[in-house]
Amino acid sequence: MEFLSQTYVALRGPTGAPQTPLETVTRLSDRLSPATLLADRRAAVLSLKGIARSHKQIVGEHALPGLLDIIQNDAEVDPDIGRAALECVHTLCDTLDTQYNLRDLGFVHTDRILENERTIHKLLALLADQDYHIRQCSCVLLTTILHNRAQQAQVYFLKAPVGPGPVVALLEESGDVITRDALRLLAALIRQSTEIQKILAFDGVFEKLFNIVTREGGLDAREHVEDALKCVDTLLRFNTSNQSYLRETGLPSLLCSLLYFNPNVQPDEGVPQEFALQFWNDSKTKCAALVLEAIGMLLGSKGTGLREGYAFTRLLIEMALASNAPTRLKVQCLRLLPANAAAMLPDMILTPYMPVPETNGEEWDRLEAATGIDALLELIMHGEYNGLDATRRFKEGMDLRGTAVAVFENFLREDRVKEAIVSGMLPPENSGLHARSPVTPLLFGLILPPSSPLDRANVVSFQFAAVLFAHLIRHAPQCKALARAIMPPSLAPMPPSGAAPSGGAFFVPADGGQAPPAEAEPEDQDEPQTLLQLLTEHLSLSFLSRSRAGLSEREQRECDRVICSYLSLLSQWLWEDPKAVREFLEAGGLGVLVEQLNQPSEVDVVIPGLCAFVLGLCYEFNREPGEITRETIHPILTRLGVDVLVGRMNRVRDDERIKVVGPDFWVLPCPTPQALNPTFIPMYENETEVWFDWAFVDFWKSNNYTVQRGLVADPNSASSSTVQSGEESVLVASLRDIIAKQAAEIEALQAKLKELSASSSTAAAVTTSSFDEERKALEASLEAERTKRSEVEKEQEDLLVLLDELSSKRARDKAAMREKGMDVSEDEGDDDEEEEE
């Protein structure tokens, strides 16, 4: 009562005369000074708080510094005044006012608080105050300041002497209000500040947040869990340091446990029903989505040896393919699955579930176990729960199938996997001429004849089958070659309304008149048809049923969709595959295309554009000798007009159905484009539709121009796999040049080598022979010398004999002379001779 009367006096003023708000506020502000008694100050603060909302500007202008001083000095001493001051400042900073100018005032006041770090540091200290209300009010005020001016407040926070401890400690408090406020403060604090996120992680904020989650009872709890998990999300996203911190703690296994999944699951272990079948509601779904995001971030974070890596991957696959989780969670699981995880699918055994009809999702049938890859294909081909709701084409369901296709594409990364799958679709070997391929789900979806009227579920199955098959054969010559040998088994009898137009004949109504009535031809069951022939036939059938009168707009759209799928699959198959082109042309493909181009729809641009694209592509790659040659097609192109065809192709580019498709966005709202059929009403609300996948759009965009250039080429012009986009062709040309140069060089070198080796051998021969000769000559001369010498020796001997005879004769003559008394010279020789004799 005393407080009220004091306030009254203050407001009334001493004289009782009416006061302006300004006077009152000034007076009250004066009383905030420390000189005033505490009780009076308290009364003044309470009064100010009372009028703060209605006189925000005046109070802010005059009382704010005083109030901040009170928070600084009195809040710890007197909780009442502290609480009132905090609440009053909070009102002044509030920016949630409905009036625009008042909102601005909140920002102005926040800026004044943030002129220095004093108040922020004090508020952080007060978070650890003994009084509950002081803690709670400081928390709320800090949150508001952070909402208004995050950056400046965050800078002050990082420099606070008390550190982040009080914020983390606040999360430990029990009590709904304080937990809620603490989580809000945390969310505001960590927004876009990596440094704050890290320092809080250092101070154990992850542990505290997960404590809240478990304390409140996991994902089924109603309170706080979502907020806590949102904070976890912010702390992890774009913060690699925190990601590596969290993966090192024991908390990742808790992420599994929160979803009732065993974090230590082994590859040969099954997954309990508690995980596969859970009660789901909206808030649990939101929380689970956040848990899944965290799992995805940890799986994708750098570093090796995440202990929970296998469990995480397994969890994502199990939840996506074998659980009763809400469809949007399943989409998320597949999206978060790492690219290399797809390789695990064939070895993984799953137990899918089906809702028991009429039980409103409360009872579930366990289906037969299947491998992960089978379950994935089943999902793509038929939709969730074996196509339970496939006709509705609701967004999540279609998204799920679209995302599953992306997983399948990851699975096909290696060419040998593609080849193995396509080989599996071939007829068994050595089983005769009439052997047919086994019916795989994919092949079944692909060869389902277009019924009339079209079945909504089958149309989508076919579209996805076409996309999958295109993934298998696109840019894979080996797979294309294998695929040409696929002999689809005959399924059901032909649809009653449609009949195959005669095979090879292509009728072109030159006058642009009505299409000729289809000539019914009995199907020759004995002649096995290849898959390519069958697809060509079905394309023609689809065009036929499209042209029937009396189709509703919806039915026309279904037809268009099917036709687009045929054309996109065929274009990817025929690209760079002359053999397939020939088969397509001879199966009547040319006639079908030309007929459509002769009388195109005025409204739709996509189908004529694609027809022109496929026609141009056929012309481009028609390089095999056969009935229909480039010379045959050329006059047709001239008659249709090359410019016209190019124009049609170019118009496709601007169509929404091509333009908006992105790598992970190809499930479009129905109808797309909206403008095409303003009166069109889809069968179900939020229905979606699929036209083209990104792979095709990408293929089309990169090859459209090549096909256009090919159209103007002369029929005799050389094969134009060289007709490529500028950069590529330059590259190829330069590479060719290099190869040619190198080949020439090699040739020259080889020739030189040969020459050299030849010359060296002759040279050797020459020298050896000359040596030989020389040797012979020498030998001969040696021989001659030898004979000469022996002759000489003999001569010498003879001479010696002669000499001997002479000397003996001389001796005899001397003796005779001596006997006759003649003077005869005594010579030694004689003595010698004599002695010798």
Added chain:
Amino acid sequence: MAGISWHYVLKFIITGDAAVGKSSLLVRLTDQRFLANPDPTLGVEFGSKLITIPEENKIVKLQCWDTAGTESFRSITRSYYRGAAGCLLVYDVTSRQSFQNARSWLADVRAHADPHLTCILVGNKVDLCTDDAARRQVSTEEAELWAQEEGLLFVEASAKSGVNVEDAFERACRDILEKIRKGVFDDDRSPGVKLSKPANSSLALDQAKGGSGQCCGT
């Protein structure tokens, strides 16, 4: 949980001048490789490592926060001192300046951290002095003396060759475990020391068993 994989979690910070090799020491510890040309650390980066202390028969999980040495981040890195159990104060043996600045870093640590924090002075880049003794600007004796005066552990190490890196962390761990044994930290009193609590994460799984059995049909 598949058994207890560690007994204690210890929080470490690595601090010191810019470019003395703090990040390289951490990467050497966690990845056993040498970070040749690291970019300057911005703020703080996290890394962790399991260390076995055989004498105590304990496995310790080291959580290391590698802080930025640049002055502009100093106010941020200060926030980390408070919660740490151990600190590697790093200088560069080829830079006198970095050794002198270690005093101011130590003053910072003393001002903000828990008084029982274990601090080890690490002279990094000794590999540069083995071939070329002239490059050394801080002698082992001088640093050892200063460490003794201040009550710090001391080691010279090289993130490049890996010498003494693990040893530095191990010695700090032993010292902390010693303090724990002597009861310096009352259970959870030091924010940097945590006993592992394996019971924590199995809680939700137990709840799961009771939670959602009813919705399963045949």
